[in-house]
Amino acid sequence: MPAWYFSTRMQNTTNDNTFDQIIDRRGTYASKWHKYRDQDVLPFWVADMDFAAPDFVLDAVQERLTHPILGYTRTPDALTEAFLGWLERRHGWRVPAHWLVWLPGVVTGFNLAARAVAEPGGAIMIPTPIYYPFLATPENANQQGIRVPLVSDGERWVMDFDAMAAACTSNTRLLMLCNPQNPTGRSYSESELRALAEFCKQRELYVCSDEIHCSLLLDPKARHIPIASLDEDIAARSVTLFAATKTYNIPGLSCAVAVIPDAKLRNDFRAARAGLVPDVGPLNMAASTAAFGDTSSWLNQLLDYLRGNHALVQAVAGKRMTPVQATYLAWIDLTGLGLDAPATALEEYGIGLSEGEQFAGPGFVRFNFGCPRPLLEQGLERFQHALAELS
Numbered sequence: 001m002p003a004w005y006f007s008t009r010m011q012n013t014t015n016d017n018t019f020d021q022i023i024d025r026r027g028t029y030a031s032k033w034h035k036y037r038d039q040d041v042l043p044f045w046v047a048d049m050d051f052a053a054p055d056f057v058l059d060a061v062q063e064r065l066t067h068p069i070l071g072y073t074r075t076p077d078a079l080t081e082a083f084l085g086w087l088e089r090r091h092g093w094r095v096p097a098h099w100l101v102w103l104p105g106v107v108t109g110f111n112l113a114a115r116a117v118a119e120p121g122g123a124i125m126i127p128t129p130i131y132y133p134f135l136a137t138p139e140n141a142n143q144q145g146i147r148v149p150l151v152s153d154g155e156r157w158v159m160d161f162d163a164m165a166a167a168c169t170s171n172t173r174l175l176m177l178c179n180p181q182n183p184t185g186r187s188y189s190e191s192e193l194r195a196l197a198e199f200c201k202q203r204e205l206y207v208c209s210d211e212i213h214c215s216l217l218l219d220p221k222a223r224h225i226p227i228a229s230l231d232e233d234i235a236a237r238s239v240t241l242f243a244a245t246k247t248y249n250i251p252g253l254s255c256a257v258a259v260i261p262d263a264k265l266r267n268d269f270r271a272a273r274a275g276l277v278p279d280v281g282p283l284n285m286a287a288s289t290a291a292f293g294d295t296s297s298w299l300n301q302l303l304d305y306l307r308g309n310h311a312l313v314q315a316v317a318g319k320r321m322t323p324v325q326a327t328y329l330a331w332i333d334l335t336g337l338g339l340d341a342p343a344t345a346l347e348e349y350g351i352g353l354s355e356g357e358q359f360a361g362p363g364f365v366r367f368n369f370g371c372p373r374p375l376l377e378q379g380l381e382r383f384q385h386a387l388a389e390l391s
């Protein structure tokens with residue numbers, strides 16, 4: 001067992017605020033750190049956090065490892081119950097177990113949704129910018145992609161319903177929703193979601209809603225509402241995707257679930273996975289069972305910490321970013337610098353961000369502030385220096 005493992009666990013059990021501690025991830029092949037392993041570049045790109053997963057999640061994995069056989073595994077009843085309890089407790093949405101389809105990831109889920117509803121010559125509407133794997137789903141499912149930009153009023157990014165109505169064709173089958181939104185950090189309000197539900201119903205669109213960031217609400221006024229929970233009509237047209245992996249920082253133990261109320265859509269979704277999608281591994285399910293069952297104070301502590309980090313990023317980015325309502329990702333407008341690839345330019349200043357172009361937002365960068373504050377402060381110093389020089 002490497003030294004960082006013990007120091008984290010000890011610290012995790014003896015100190016309530018574990019989030020300040022810098023845990024050395026080098027040597028674990030962590031994507032975030034491996035990218036810049038030979039460079040003095042601090043990574044604030046891919047969406048995982050530099051925090052230890054909580055003890056109750058790590059203990060659940062340890063507990064499963066006390067049995068030495070890690071074979072093919074059916075979904076444990078405890079996982080289903082933990083998820084259904086979580087969905088009702090946190091979002092007031094009570095659903096029966098037979099609506100669930102467990103998956104080895106949310107990206108898998110939205111690609112399966114696209115395949116399940118695809119028809120020859122069909123199209124998929126995608127509000128942009130968006131988490132980049134969405135952008136590939138139309139082509140993956142042999143559908144046409146229709147990208148419609150979100151618009152910002154300086155305070156928040158919103159869907160442009162006029163532009164969406166104008167862009168929607170008679171063969172559009174599906175609308176991709178990301179709520180809370182990666183990369184803009186929006187948590188859509190009930191009225192926006194109701195308007196979107198009407199938009200979909202009127203045009204007979206299915207909606208696939210990726211709600212993986214729904215527990216990471218930083219704005220105390222925001223409330224996460226699963227779009228499918230609004231009414232039965234939109235529920236019947238929906239695939240909603242959840243996972244505990246972002247919130248509890250276990251994205252390397254992928255485990256996700258699709259909630260699909262309509263029986264035919266659910267069957268088509270299941271059929272689309274045939275021969276392609278493996279079942280979820282037993283360690284992943286053990287971790288997610290513990291995470292969905294969480295009623296401790298860990299998440300509130302995490303959210304408070306992230307709020308503090310958000311304030312620091314906002315102080316440096318100023319009006320270049322809208323306040324982040326949810327997620328630990330800031331979407332920062334660097335178009336004023338006139339650079340084709342601002343994230344690449346910023347690497348020269350020792351800071352590794354995600355390039356907006358990837359998300360269909362050229363000129364922007366995405367800054368992941370899910371990390372210990374001493375690291376963030378160092379990164380922000382570099383960022384501020386870079387902005388001063390490049391402006």
Ligand SMILES: Cc1ncc(COP(=O)(O)O)c(C=O)c1O
Nearest residue numbers: 047105106107108131182210212
């Ligand atoms: C909006 C969104 N959906 C899905 C994922 C990835 O989910 P998974 O690893 O379960 O495929 C991410 C990861 O960053 C994300 O931000």
